[in-house]
Amino acid sequence: MTAAPLVSVLLPVYNAGPYLAAALGSILRQDYSRLEVIAIDDGSTDNSLEILERYRQADSRISIISRENRGLVTTLNEGLAVARGELVARMDADDIAYPWRLSRQVALFERRPELGFCGAGVDMLIRGRIATGKPDPVFQFGRLPILAMFFTIFMHPTVVYSRKVIDDDDLHYDQAYRHAEDFDLFRRLAGRYPAAMMPENLVVYRVHQASVTTRHVKEMRRTHLRIVAENLEREGLAEASRDLRDLGDAVNLDTVTRAANFIVALEEEICSLPAETRPSFEAGALNLFYFLYQLVADEKQPPLTHELLTRTAKWNVIRRREQYALWPGARAPWLSLASLSASRQADAVTYFFKSAPAATVLAPYQVS
Numbered sequence: 001m002t003a004a005p006l007v008s009v010l011l012p013v014y015n016a017g018p019y020l021a022a023a024l025g026s027i028l029r030q031d032y033s034r035l036e037v038i039a040i041d042d043g044s045t046d047n048s049l050e051i052l053e054r055y056r057q058a059d060s061r062i063s064i065i066s067r068e069n070r071g072l073v074t075t076l077n078e079g080l081a082v083a084r085g086e087l088v089a090r091m092d093a094d095d096i097a098y099p100w101r102l103s104r105q106v107a108l109f110e111r112r113p114e115l116g117f118c119g120a121g122v123d124m125l126i127r128g129r130i131a132t133g134k135p136d137p138v139f140q141f142g143r144l145p146i147l148a149m150f151f152t153i154f155m156h157p158t159v160v161y162s163r164k165v166i167d168d169d170d171l172h173y174d175q176a177y178r179h180a181e182d183f184d185l186f187r188r189l190a191g192r193y194p195a196a197m198m199p200e201n202l203v204v205y206r207v208h209q210a211s212v213t214t215r216h217v218k219e220m221r222r223t224h225l226r227i228v229a230e231n232l233e234r235e236g237l238a239e240a241s242r243d244l245r246d247l248g249d250a251v252n253l254d255t256v257t258r259a260a261n262f263i264v265a266l267e268e269e270i271c272s273l274p275a276e277t278r279p280s281f282e283a284g285a286l287n288l289f290y291f292l293y294q295l296v297a298d299e300k301q302p303p304l305t306h307e308l309l310t311r312t313a314k315w316n317v318i319r320r321r322e323q324y325a326l327w328p329g330a331r332a333p334w335l336s337l338a339s340l341s342a343s344r345q346a347d348a349v350t351y352f353f354k355s356a357p358a359a360t361v362l363a364p365y366q367v368s
Contacts, residue, residue, distance in 0.1 A: 007035040008085030012075040016093035017046040026096045032103035037062045043069030073173045092157040094206045101202040105160045116165045116193025119154025121201040142280040148190035149231035150284030152183040179216045180223035222248035251299045260311035
């Protein structure tokens, strides 16, 4: 009888004291027990190392590496180098895995041994309440290798890699793409190895101000646009990619105008592609537009958002509530800002009543 594959859970830790116990507890309580937890304390200055030591004393499956701060990319590569498992699962120190996460991902690799890596959906934990994540419809229409050119196809803490399929030289994070290192890795792997998106939510993703995504959002966006530009240039779908990249450096009328023109030109190029791949590229380009839309909207300058929507002719792809708020944006920015603020408040109320209290959903999976 073949032994169950060993799963190495790679857990980078940096000042995660308030959340680390819940994350560790959710892994140790998995209904799949043949695992090792590689916890790398990246120079934490809080009580993270103390928490790790306490859990290691209680469970021998945990190993700890502790040293000075070297950054997430170095930490991830260090963990990959010491992982012993046939499968390597990513986990963040502020998220929570449902108890069946690993067993279901292992089962997928057993059914499909050719897979190089997979990801899954997430539920969102925001201000103590859980919002159930919905499958992104883009995965119904697109091929993963093509979609991976436009956006990070998987939420990083849901990913599992197969060391039996992926060459060691390919499974590494690149320091040149810091804060978008997962996007870079997934685009490289998806072009060479089969990948799969599992149609279920296996991780609770915690949203808070101290998260890496929140703290480094500007640099992440710059790097994200750089990666997309590189991909489109390689595919021969773009020449003046500077028009796309510059928006990540500064959001103003000039950069928004040039980025909007870039989207229009890209869509024209995609129209000439073969019918079998065109829908995937169209889905990827639409996702790129949404990325730009969010980037510009976050500047809270309605005239710029109005310019982007008008030049790209994309008013019809945003929510009607946002359309009503932004239509006066060019002439009455103050009115758009007030309308958008009211819209966000309405969304918050809707979210509050539709989401479940975290204590109710996660109580069986957390430990102190």
